[in-house]
Amino acid sequence: MNIPAHAPLHLLHTAAVGTLATHARQPEGFPYPSMLPFAPDARHRPTILVSRLAEHTHNLHADPRAGFLVVDAPDGDVLSGQRVTLLGTFEPIDSTAAIVQRYLRYHPDAERYLVLGDFTFWTMKLERLRYIGGFGAMGWLSGAELDALPPLGLDEENALIEEFNHAYGGAGAFRLLGVDRYGADLMLAGARKRLAFDDARLNPETLHMALEVCIQRARQIS
Known part of the structure; x- marks a missing residue:
């Protein structure tokens, strides 16, 4: 199908919140959706900040495979809006100064969570994604097709x-x-x-x- 150039990439920079779907531990195997704020990293992949006590965090430790849905429907018409479903694995990353600085630029209120010492960053490694941008503008891409250029330093x-x-x-x-x-x-x-x-x-x-x-x-x- 015809996908507008870089439309999924721009969508990942437009939305501030996404839906994370992990594999539930109890009841085992069921999808477990939860809404989370996220920030795009230099490769446009979602970076999330999660509590170690959260159910989705326990799920990711048990099985890092996940889906992540991002939607932009400013008029409330979800079926006519843009959306992208990402499939891949989430990996914990160190809370380096660069990671913290970038995330707080997008979500400054998250600083109160960082001081608790209970929250960690995870970034999604993309395998595939499906973008829907309206009639005739939809299709699958591999994770590598999202952006083939080296990221900005x-x-x-x-x-x-x-x-x-x-x-x-x-x-x-x-x-x-x-x-x-x-x-x-x-x-x-x-x-x-x-x-x-x-x-x-x-x-x-x-x-x-x-x-x-x-x-x-x-x-x-x-």
Whole structure:
């Protein structure tokens, strides 16, 4: 089926919450769905912050295979909205300064959970995904097909975030959350927005230029 270029990737940067489906331990084998906030990592994969006491965390320790559903239906019409179902395995990752910093940019309220010492980060390793974006725009992709390009370097992303937040911070409650080769995530006037570039940006100069244009346009519209 015809899938718009990079539509699943942009969707994973648009939504703030997803539905995690793990394998229940009791009753054994049943799907166990739960809703969780998530942040996309540099490869656009969902990163979640979960309590060690949560049922879904126990389920992942027993069987890391899981599904993760992300939906964008701002008008409430789910069947006409975009959605992507990810299949793969979740793996625990160390709470490095970079991981914490990135997650808190997307979910600053999560800092209160981190101080408890009971929460850990997990990232999904994608096997396959199915995207539905409307009539005739649906199909399966392998995990590798989500993005074949090398991710933006941590230092390069942080430099762009610092530069643009310094330039526009405070103007219309602007806050840049993340940058990648296909677009940028930001908070503007209290609303989360995904700014998609017209094409992938492979070098710093074109990336900076595309980011500047998108931000200026978003501020004019808001």
